[in-house]
Structures are given as C-alpha cells and as structure tokens.
Amino acid sequence: MDDIVKDYLHYLVIERGLSENTVKSYRQDIVELVRYLKQQGITDFKDVDPKTILDYMKYMHDNGKARNSVIRFVSSMKKFFKFLIRYHYVINNPMIKVDTPKQANYLPDVLSTQEVDDLLATPDTTDKYGIRDRAILEVMYATGLRVSELVHLKMDNLHLEMGFIQTIGKGDKERIIPIGSEAIKWINNYISNSRSLLLKRRHCDYLFLNAHGGGLSRQSIWQKIKKYVAIAGIKKRVTPHTLRHSFATHILENGADLRVVQELLGHSDISTTQIYTHISHEHLTKAFDKYHPHA
Structure with missing residues (x-):
C-alpha cells in the first residue's frame, strides 16, 4: 500500500500539477487511513469496502476530528479511489456508496x-x-x-x-x-x-x-x-x-x-x-x- 500511495502522490505532482500544500493535505489523509487499515489487519486496498470507510469515519469522529476534516477526507478518498480504479490497483470503488457529510455550520472566531x-x-x-x-x-x-x-x-x-x-x-x-x-x-x-x-x-x-x-x-x-x-x-x-x-x-x-x-x-x-x-x-x-x- 505504501508504494501505491507514493505513486499517487507522484501523479498529483507530475500529472495534476497540484501545489505542495495541496499534496501534503492528500498525503495526510491517505497516510492516516493506511495506518488505520494496518491496525485492522488490512494490507491491500482491494480489501477496502464501504463499511471499512464508514468505520474509519466513525473512528475519526470518536477521536475528535472536526466535521470539516471528515468532509475533506471523503473528498480526498473519492479522488484517490478513482485513481486506483483507473490504474487497475483495485476493481471495486468503495467510495461510490459513501456520501459526503453535510458541511458543518461553522463560523470562525474573529477578533474585535x-x-x-x-x-x-x-x-x-x-x-x-x-x-x-x-x-x-x-x-x-x-x-x-x-x-x-x-x-x-x-x-x-x-x-x-x-x-x-x-x-x-x-x-x-x-x-x-x-x-x-x-x-x-x-x-x-x-x-x-x-x-x-x-x-x-x-x-x-x-x-x-x-x-x-x-x-x-x-x-x-x-x-x-x-x-x-x-x-x-x-x-x-x-x-x-x-x-x-x-x-x-x-x-x-x-x-x-x-x-x-x-x-x-x-x-x-x-x-x-x-x-x-x-x-x-x-x-x-x-x-x-x-x-x-x-x-
């Protein structure tokens, strides 16, 4: 899985031309997912199904991740699994059955x-x-x-x-x-x-x-x-x-x-x-x- 992640990040830089900060954001989401998958005994992206993703989203929530972080994760994974399908790393895309959570009603702090x-x-x-x-x-x-x-x-x-x-x-x-x-x-x-x-x-x-x-x-x-x-x-x-x-x-x-x-x-x-x-x-x-x- 680690080699596939490297291929994807390389693809984002070379073919998509994304900025360094954007690529770092994608990398963080994927690396944290991979760490979770390994803890669950999953060592191949082919074994990831919609329930795995939903369980991880619940894990994120239970560990204090903000709703907007979960929304960003879902968006990142939709793009990532499209890449995996395109280059035949996986056959089924688990993200098709995962809905993006609604945006949090968040007003940032502002100084007077x-x-x-x-x-x-x-x-x-x-x-x-x-x-x-x-x-x-x-x-x-x-x-x-x-x-x-x-x-x-x-x-x-x-x-x-x-x-x-x-x-x-x-x-x-x-x-x-x-x-x-x-x-x-x-x-x-x-x-x-x-x-x-x-x-x-x-x-x-x-x-x-x-x-x-x-x-x-x-x-x-x-x-x-x-x-x-x-x-x-x-x-x-x-x-x-x-x-x-x-x-x-x-x-x-x-x-x-x-x-x-x-x-x-x-x-x-x-x-x-x-x-x-x-x-x-x-x-x-x-x-x-x-x-x-x-x-």
Whole structure:
C-alpha cells in the first residue's frame, strides 16, 4: 500500500500539477487511513469496502476530528479511489456508496478591532525580531494573506510606492492586493532596521526572515501569533487564519462589497466568501441586542 500511495502522490505532482500544500493535505489523509487499515489487519486496498470507510469515519469522529476534516477526507478518498480504479490497483470503488457529510455550520472566531489593536501593539519593537513580528502582524491584518502566502512573499512582490503587493494563492493564481499605509510603514521599518541584520550578508528572496537569514515556516508564524495572543491577554483561540477572517469581516462590516472581499481573499467561488456575511449578521444581531432598548 505504501508504494501505491507514493505513486499517487507522484501523479498529483507530475500529472495534476497540484501545489505542495495541496499534496501534503492528500498525503495526510491517505497516510492516516493506511495506518488505520494496518491496525485492522488490512494490507491491500482491494480489501477496502464501504463499511471499512464508514468505520474509519466513525473512528475519526470518536477521536475528535472536526466535521470539516471528515468532509475533506471523503473528498480526498473519492479522488484517490478513482485513481486506483483507473490504474487497475483495485476493481471495486468503495467510495461510490459513501456520501459526503453535510458541511458543518461553522463560523470562525474573529477578533474585535480592539483585540486586533492589542495584538498588533504586543511585539517589542525596540529589537530586530519585534520589528519583524510587528510587520508580519500588520501585513496579515492589512491584506488577509494566507499564512502560506505570507511566508512565500518575496521582496520583488512589494510595490509599496503604488500601495499594493502581489501574491500567488491557491491554484497558482496571482492576485494584486492593496496594502494600507500603516502596514507599509512597518514593512519599511523592518527592511531598513531589521532585515539586513537577520540576513547576515547572505542572499534570500523572501521578505520575512528567521534568525538564520532564511525564510520563515508556517509553523513559526503560528507559534509567534500564539505567543503574542497570550501576552495580549486575548482569550479566543487565535490562529494565523483568524487574522484573515478578521480582515474580511471588518472590511465587510465597514461597507465593502462581497465581490471585493472575494477578490481580496482570492476565493474562486463566492459561496466560500459568503460565510463572512453570516459573521457580519451575527455582529449586527449582537449590536442590536446590546443597544436597542426593547431588544
């Protein structure tokens, strides 16, 4: 089974041309399934039937996997078993009889504008790392970049004099994003006073650097945000994506058109963006309940 998985991942990269992050996601789903199958004494994908898949989905649920993770797993397996059928690794496709669970009614956590201000003010900007981290937080909130887009942001993606940056998002789609004066100020501060010290006379195209002069990882960004959230005393569960959610929600609440938000976030389908209208409506309801005398 391990060799078949390798063949499939190779197929995703070479024939499908999928991004590194997408392939990692598929790999995680399949590797976890294979581990489960081996625990059940199943060593061949030919022996996987619909009951096996349903039992594994129950196992995922019982072990605390989110509904959306289970939905992603089913989608991954439908594609994987189509590959196995196409290349004659299996005869029967167990996923034909497995329905995709309904999407969870999930509203992501969003920071208030005051919480954002508190978070942005947390890094110690008297040293090179604090200046870098303040610039990172400012850029994330000002642009709504995904963390994967942030860590791959390069110096030549910056067009600060014209007030925008370039990025390559999901599906290798390029988009142009306006960036505000506050984020520009902190990027320039970082480039002038911090980046060269981190670079240590080496060469690196990436904008944001680690202590060794190389690019930052997604995990390191997550750890930094976790640290600053704790220092700021914010009690919500905050991830790098929370700043993206907050960016979208705040500009929508301040009158931006949903189509504009879709373009800024790089969503190919506006239905993905519509979750932010639900968040905005929830915000309005809370405001009504708080301020209307007859609420």
